[in-house]
Amino acid sequence: MKEYQEVRTHLLDMLEELDDRLSKITDDVRHVDKPLDQDFSEQAVEAENDEVLDALGNTARDEVEKIKQAISRIDAGTYGICLICGEPIKKERLAVLPYANQCIRCAERSERK
Known part of the structure; x- marks a missing residue:
């Protein structure tokens, strides 16, 4: 979890901003x-x-839910692991979309369906 503490802080900031906007x-x-x-x-x-x-x-509201789920994954030690294939999500993807729960390959497949 220490590895993603900065990400967690960023997600909490995003959550606060979204709450204000909502x-x-x-x-x-x-x-x-x-x-x-x-x-x-x-x-x-x-x-x-x-x-x-x-x-x-x-x-x-959808983004808030995704952020809360990402924070839960950080706390559970499963952040950065694709929920579909179980492979690590590339750090570049997480830098752009910190609440991503799928690797790019699985996300592209899901969008095609």
Whole structure:
């Protein structure tokens, strides 16, 4: 686990940043700062914006879950091992995508399916 302590710290920082972003997105969707506009056309634009924010929120929630799983793998001593084939994930891949749970070969196969 000591080998990946720096990665764990980076993942925790990413998690904190995503939590902040999710909080802002949630506030925007709930219109915490200002109520819905009375103009129907403005409401339509706000509804479209809410859909985009909702999609961004869903993406952030997915990333949060992947980060939490990566932290669990670090704690369990299985970080950096492909969940599919059991081979080590290249350090270059983990540097780019620190919550990767598959080697590039298995990830490419999964995407093709």
